[in-house]
Structure formats: C-alpha cells, structure tokens
Amino acid sequence: MHAFRRMKIAGIFLALLLILSGCSSNAAPATSSTKVDESKQAQASEQQAAATIKDVASTTVVPGQKLRISYIDVGQGDSILIQIPNGKNVLIDAGNNGDANTITSYLKKQSVSKLDIVIATHPHEDHIGSMNTVINTFDIGQVIMPKKDSTTQTYKALITAIQNKGLKITEAKAGLKLDLGPEVNALLIAPNSVSYEDVNNYSAVLKLSYGTNTFLFEGDAQEQSENEMINAGFNLKADVLKVGHHGSNTSSSSAFLAKVQPKFAVISVGKGNSYGHPAKVTIDHLTNIGAKVFRTDISGTIVAESDGTNITINAIATEVQPRAPTPAVSAAPAPVAAVVTAPAPTPVTSAVVTPSPAPKQTNQDVTVFITKTGKKYHIDGCRSLSKSKIPISLSEAQSKGYTPCSICNPPQ
Numbered sequence: 001m002h003a004f005r006r007m008k009i010a011g012i013f014l015a016l017l018l019i020l021s022g023c024s025s026n027a028a029p030a031t032s033s034t035k036v037d038e039s040k041q042a043q044a045s046e047q048q049a050a051a052t053i054k055d056v057a058s059t060t061v062v063p064g065q066k067l068r069i070s071y072i073d074v075g076q077g078d079s080i081l082i083q084i085p086n087g088k089n090v091l092i093d094a095g096n097n098g099d100a101n102t103i104t105s106y107l108k109k110q111s112v113s114k115l116d117i118v119i120a121t122h123p124h125e126d127h128i129g130s131m132n133t134v135i136n137t138f139d140i141g142q143v144i145m146p147k148k149d150s151t152t153q154t155y156k157a158l159i160t161a162i163q164n165k166g167l168k169i170t171e172a173k174a175g176l177k178l179d180l181g182p183e184v185n186a187l188l189i190a191p192n193s194v195s196y197e198d199v200n201n202y203s204a205v206l207k208l209s210y211g212t213n214t215f216l217f218e219g220d221a222q223e224q225s226e227n228e229m230i231n232a233g234f235n236l237k238a239d240v241l242k243v244g245h246h247g248s249n250t251s252s253s254s255a256f257l258a259k260v261q262p263k264f265a266v267i268s269v270g271k272g273n274s275y276g277h278p279a280k281v282t283i284d285h286l287t288n289i290g291a292k293v294f295r296t297d298i299s300g301t302i303v304a305e306s307d308g309t310n311i312t313i314n315a316i317a318t319e320v321q322p323r324a325p326t327p328a329v330s331a332a333p334a335p336v337a338a339v340v341t342a343p344a345p346t347p348v349t350s351a352v353v354t355p356s357p358a359p360k361q362t363n364q365d366v367t368v369f370i371t372k373t374g375k376k377y378h379i380d381g382c383r384s385l386s387k388s389k390i391p392i393s394l395s396e397a398q399s400k401g402y403t404p405c406s407i408c409n410p411p412q
C-alpha cells in the first residue's frame with residue numbers, strides 16, 4: 001500500500017519533471033497545465049474519475065458486425081442477453097426461479113458459453129431468480145450487483161453460487177465503466193445513492209453504445225432513481241429503452257422520458273400479471289413522445305439488432321402513436337421489423353420507418369417464418385430457424401395448419 005503510494009508520487013514527480021523539461025523547448029503554458037491536470041486526475045480515486053463520465057461515446061463499427069440484444073420472455077421478470085460483435089456476452093438479470101431452463105437453453109441456442117459480465121440489477125426474485133443456475137451453467141467473467149442484501153432463499157442461492165465459483169462481486173454504482181472492448185461503450189448510471197427505502201431503486205442502470213446507437217436498461221428503477229440520474233447530469237438519450245419496472249406507473253416519469261427520448265421502448269412483462277403492469281399511463285407517455293412500444297407479453301422474446309447506425313427489432317410494435325403526424329407511420333402495427341436510422345434527420349416520429357407500409361396492415365398480413373420440416377411458425381431470429389427459414393404470411397401459415405412456436409411466441 002505504502003510502496004504503491006510512493007511509486008505513484010514518484011510517477012507524478014517524474015511526469016512533472018518531463019513536462020517542465022518539455023516546456024523549455026516548445027510547449028506552451030496551456031499544454032503543461034493540461035498535463036498537470038492529467039496527473040492530478042491519475043491521483044484521484046478511480047471512483048471520482050469515473051464519476052466525471054456523463055455519457056457513453058459512440059464507437060467505431062466494423063461493417064457487417066451487429067450488436068444483438070435479446071429481451072428474453074421470462075413472463076413477469078427481466079432477463080436480457082447482450083451479444084457484442086467481438087464475441088463478448090452480457091446478461092442482465094435472470095428472471096424468476098422457474099425460468100432457469102428458458103434462460104439457459106436460450107443462451108445455449110445462441111452459442112453462448114461464457115458470460116463476460118452478469119448484472120443482477122437488484123435482489124428481487126423476478127430479476128435474480130435463476131441467476132444461481134446461470135452462474136453454475138456458464139463460464140462467468142464478472143458479477144456486478146448493487147450493495148443490497150436480502151434474506152430470501154433466492155438471494156442466498158445466488159451468493160452461494162458466486163462463492164462456490166470463486167467469483168468476486170463488483171459493486172454496481174453510477175460511474176462504473178464496464179470493460180467490454182472497444183466495440184461498445186458501457187456505463188452504469190445508477191444507483192447514485194448508497195441507501196434507498198424501495199429496493200427497486202438499487203437497480204443497476206446500464207447505458208450502452210454501439211456505433212451511434214444507444215441503449216438504456218433501467219431494471220426496476222423508480223422515479224426517485226430516475227430523478228437522481230437526471231440530477232447527476234448523465235446524458236440519458238437512448239434509441240432503445242428497456243422501460244423501468246415492467247412499465248409500472250412508479251417509473252417512466254415524464255421528466256425522465258423527456259430526457260431519454262426513446263425511439264423504441266421494450267417492456268418486459270408477464271401476461272395477465274397481478275400487478276396490472278404495464279400501466280396504461282406509461283404506455284400513453286411512451287407513445288406520446290413518439291416511441292414504438294414492444295412488450296414481451298405480446299411479442300415473446302424481443303430481439304434488437306444494431307449495425308451501429310440502424311436498429312432492427314423483430315417483434316410487432318404493440319402500440320403506435322395515436323396522433324400519427326407523418327405518413328411514414330402507419331396506423332396499423334408495423335410488420336415484423338421496425339427500423340430506425342440514427343442520427344435521425346428530424347425528430348423521433350419521422351425516424352421510424354415501416355419497411356413495407358401496406359395501407360391496411362393487420363396482424364394477418366405479418367410475415368412469419370417456417371422451416372422445411374417443422375409444423376410451427378416463428379418470428380425472425382427464433383433459434384428454430386437455424387437450418388431453414390421460409391417467409392410466409394401469418395394468415396397463410398395458419399391456413400396451412402402451422403401453429404405458433406412456444407419459444408419465440410409469434411403473433412397469433
């Protein structure tokens with residue numbers, strides 16, 4: 001410790017000497033002051049340095065390389081797989097206790113063997129329910145979770161799994177930069193406080209960029225945490241928002257949504273849940289600011305793909321903006337994929353493009369996919385389509401006796 005500090009001080013001294021000697025030849029005073037600032041920064045603790053970062057910068061994209069985000073349908077809960085073009089994988093949350101098989105088999109079908117980072121946003125069962133199984137099943141790099149204990153068996157099982165694997169826990173807090181390589185930038189922007197009354201507010205909130213596309217994952221963060229993110233000065237603007245707390249009315253405040261301005265909003269929520277999630281007011285808020293809303297209870301697993309500029313979502317938009325001010329936005333649900341181009345030429349609504357804007361689109365006209373031999377129909381991206389993938393209209397698929405796949409939950 002002492003030796004380390006001495007080395008640091010010696011290093012700073014050396015840096016100063018180098019700067020001073022540099023000054024004598026050509027450096028202007030401004031340059032030397034910048035350099036001194038840099039060494040001062042090195043002196044500052046890692047946390048303080050990280051706290052100065054208020055946004056994720058855009059990244060350089062290798063053409064043809066896609067970022068893939070799966071909002072896995074785990075009913076009333078969260079589980080999100082992020083696959084980075086460099087081969088690294090992140091899992092945010094792991095659903096309920098009963099979702100272990102759904103999650104592990106989905107990950108295996110995506111050829112995931114290692115999760116470089118797992119984030120347990122907060123210790124509620126619908127987020128950490130199957131995290132112990134995930135940790136036992138896959139090679140795990142880093143575990144990130146907030147400093148908040150719980151007395152539940154689910155939490156104890158998670159801690160046991162972490163300990164048995166010899167893993168350490170990195171504390172989730174605003175300003176923590178995630179190391180996932182130069183392809184993406186990833187930053188935690190919450191929690192901003194050390195203690196909360198509502199456990200949901202401990203939620204680790206991640207902002208991620210790939211190329212110029214940005215993604216925000218809110219966990220169950222409530223209005224209090226949303227206000228803290230605003231007050232801390234983070235740039236909250238994001239193309240895709242994983243809506244807080246399953247779309248409840250205690251999250252997604254108008255002030256927060258005004259900062260995020262999502263083009264797409266994903267709500268991870270269970271069909272017929274007893275909480276009444278998502279709240280109608282939340283959906284109205286989101287659609288009123290021009291976001292296309294996607295729900296796992298309607299679309300099943302939702303997959304968003306980004307090439308660094310465009311985002312494609314292969315699910316049916318479940319609500320559209322009622323005002324529909326531009327002809328580009330059809331009054332009917334968008335078929336299969338919605339595409340956005342960033343940076344948007346004009347605000348929000350006109351950036352949303354429906355690929356085939358047939359005037360009287362209904363669910364019956366949506367394109368689904370069948371295989372050469374199977375009897376099920378699927379949405380684009382379903383793992384069952386790995387061998388063959390034949391596009392077919394939903395109505396035709398149904399008339400030919402195909403039934404919906406239980407894994408990807410295509411429209412019915």
Ligand SMILES: [Zn+2]
Pocket residue numbers: 077078124126127220245246
């Ligand atoms: Zn939850």
Ligand SMILES: [Zn+2]
Pocket residue numbers: 122124199200220
């Ligand atoms: Zn929660």
